[in-house]
Amino acid sequence: MTLTVRAPAKINLHLGVGAPREDGFHPLATVYQAVGLYDDLTVVDADGWSVDVAVSDWMDRGQVPLGGDNIVDRAAALLAAHHGLEVRGTAHVDKSIPVAGGMAGGSADAAAALVALDRLWDAGTTDDDLLELAARLGSDVPFALIGGSALGTGRGELVERVADHGSWWWVLVPSPTGLSTPEVYRHFDRLRPDAPAVPPVPEALLDALDAGVPHALAATLHNDLQEAALDLRPDLGRLIEAGESEGALRGMVSGSGPTCVFLCEDPDAARAVAGGLQEQYDVVLVAGGAVAGAHTVTYG
Numbered sequence: 001m002t003l004t005v006r007a008p009a010k011i012n013l014h015l016g017v018g019a020p021r022e023d024g025f026h027p028l029a030t031v032y033q034a035v036g037l038y039d040d041l042t043v044v045d046a047d048g049w050s051v052d053v054a055v056s057d058w059m060d061r062g063q064v065p066l067g068g069d070n071i072v073d074r075a076a077a078l079l080a081a082h083h084g085l086e087v088r089g090t091a092h093v094d095k096s097i098p099v100a101g102g103m104a105g106g107s108a109d110a111a112a113a114l115v116a117l118d119r120l121w122d123a124g125t126t127d128d129d130l131l132e133l134a135a136r137l138g139s140d141v142p143f144a145l146i147g148g149s150a151l152g153t154g155r156g157e158l159v160e161r162v163a164d165h166g167s168w169w170w171v172l173v174p175s176p177t178g179l180s181t182p183e184v185y186r187h188f189d190r191l192r193p194d195a196p197a198v199p200p201v202p203e204a205l206l207d208a209l210d211a212g213v214p215h216a217l218a219a220t221l222h223n224d225l226q227e228a229a230l231d232l233r234p235d236l237g238r239l240i241e242a243g244e245s246e247g248a249l250r251g252m253v254s255g256s257g258p259t260c261v262f263l264c265e266d267p268d269a270a271r272a273v274a275g276g277l278q279e280q281y282d283v284v285l286v287a288g289g290a291v292a293g294a295h296t297v298t299y300g
């Protein structure tokens with residue numbers, strides 16, 4: 001049997017970060033949106049276990065760990081242990097989501113692996129168990145399973161769908177070099193010693209999402225990690241200014257960065273902003289949201 005599961009990148013429309021908890025994680029109030037940029041994971045029945053990775057031509061394959069350290073290896077081991085099964089199969093990942101880019105590409109691969117291997121092994125994992133295993137793999141992994149637009153609380157792993165009546169258009173500008181998520185959180189701690197114990201839920205942004213009005217959403221986008229990411233990578237500030245002067249409604253850092261994302265009024269505006277940015281930046285992508293979470297695309 002062979003099957004391919006596709007999983008989307010995410011943007012944090014709102015990323016509210018609190019003071020670090022005793023376990024070192026930061027409490028979040030975040031609103032995720034899954035966007036149309038995907039990693040595809042194909043699994044095939046085989047004796048033994050192996051993972052290999054191919055990347056889009058603009059990406060550096062060397063940034064993705066292999067030899068047992070890939071998050072797909074961890075997902076496979078966790079699912080197998082949960083069911084008392086042997087880890088079996090070959091997994092091939094086709095990556096289009098920037099690595100260490102703040103778009104949760106590794107989390108997408110982990111979610112895809114859980115969905116694909118559950119099917120390959122005929123394991124019948126319940127949705128609740130899949131979400132629980134996902135949370136153990138990473139704070140962003142449960143969202144990669146459910147997709148759409150969702151509120152994330154706890155350390156980001158507690159997810160619930162939110163009303164979204166928009167058709168949103170984004171320009172995405174990845175960076176050739178990644179940013180380390182823990183490093184950005186550590187820098188946030190230095191910049192924001194006064195962060196709250198529990199960050200508030202962004203009601204105005206949730207209203208704008210529900211209403212589906214791009215200008216209203218643009219006015220409410222917010223990322224508490226942006227200041228830290230811009231401090232570590234001042235070039236991103238110039239990128240955000242460039243995208244806004246090309247006509248984007250708003251530009252922001254995606255999650256912990258360094259990918260920057262630009263909300264545009266409609267598909268034509270997104271293509272115009274992308275065209276302008278392409279004169280200065282090598283890789284400029286256009287994606288729509290919200291899209292589905294990890295889902296099977298071929299099966300047989």
Ligand SMILES: C[C@@](CO)(OP(=O)(O)O)[C@H](O)COP(=O)(O)OP(=O)(O)OC[C@H]1O[C@@H](n2ccc(N)nc2=O)[C@H](O)[C@@H]1O
Pocket residue numbers: 012015024025026027028030101102103104105107137138139140141154155156181182185254255256257
């Ligand atoms: C910042 C966010 C925003 O959605 O995503 P990215 O921008 O990296 O994609 C997430 O919080 C990243 O989630 P994810 O990448 O799954 O993080 P994890 O594997 O759980 O944790 C990696 C490290 O990030 C830090 N971390 C993560 C989540 C959190 N709520 N507080 C933290 O302090 C910790 O240092 C942790 O060791």
Ligand SMILES: Nc1ncnc2c1ncn2[C@@H]1O[C@H](COP(=O)(O)OP(=O)(O)O)[C@@H](O)[C@H]1O
Pocket residue numbers: 063064065069070071072093098099100101102103104105106107109178179181256257
């Ligand atoms: N399948 C994978 N794809 C990408 N990165 C992976 C994968 N497995 C493990 N990693 C490691 O996870 C780190 C974070 O990756 P990623 O999820 O792409 O970034 P981010 O957390 O910024 O969204 C990478 O730097 C890499 O070392």
